[in-house]
Amino acid sequence: MTNDSNKLLNASERMMQKLASHKVLVWAAALTVGFLIVFLYWLRPVQLPKQCAFVTRGWTQPSDGRSAFRPLVVVKVSKGSILWNDTAVDRGRLEELASQSSALDPAPVIVFEPQPDSGDCETEQEVQGLIDKAASCETSKLCGLGTQEEWKAAPPLKLKNGIE
Structure with missing residues (x-):
């Protein structure tokens, strides 16, 4: 292989490694956002139904x-x-x-x-x-x-x- 081919191959490998690390970061960010949404949904105030009628005598x-x-x-x-x-x-x-x-x-x-x-x-x-x-x-x-x-x-x- 020529020197130029080696440089090209090395540059290509470095780019693939960066791309792989970016994919991990994107997945981590997506999971974090997903967990945050679920957590905030869980924290929301719950509206309990108002009971208007009651069991009375009879x-x-x-x-x-x-x-x-x-x-x-x-x-x-x-x-x-x-x-x-x-x-x-x-x-x-x-x-x-x-x-x-x-x-x-x-x-x-x-x-x-x-x-x-x-x-x-x-x-x-x-x-x-x-x-x-x-x-x-x-x-x-x-x-x-x-x-x-x-x-x-x-x-x-x-x-x-x-x-x-």
Whole structure:
């Protein structure tokens, strides 16, 4: 090999070494940025859903158990509308349906499903109050709080003396 060829070969090898070290630096920088993003995401403030509805006297929750004989009616507040089994109703109709439901045989469990993203606690509390009054929840024990999925997966009702 000639002297010029050796110089060219050496220059080429040095360039490859520099390129390799730059690749390592680029990868290290990319990993550092990635870890930083994940760390900052982990540190972000967590918005916990505001709970607007509460289990009150006469209201049950899925952990109390579900009757095998009683159907479920689900009431929600979504985007300012009151939904009775996914059908929009006004406050008067809600009271009427809740009152009529408690007279059915078997009477359904009226499940109020609070929406964590509704941002309208006042309306949710008002709707729960309307259901409570119209369905006589304190005495009927036919009002529940939770999601439809939770209620469908609820354990069987714990019976007293084998009578529901």
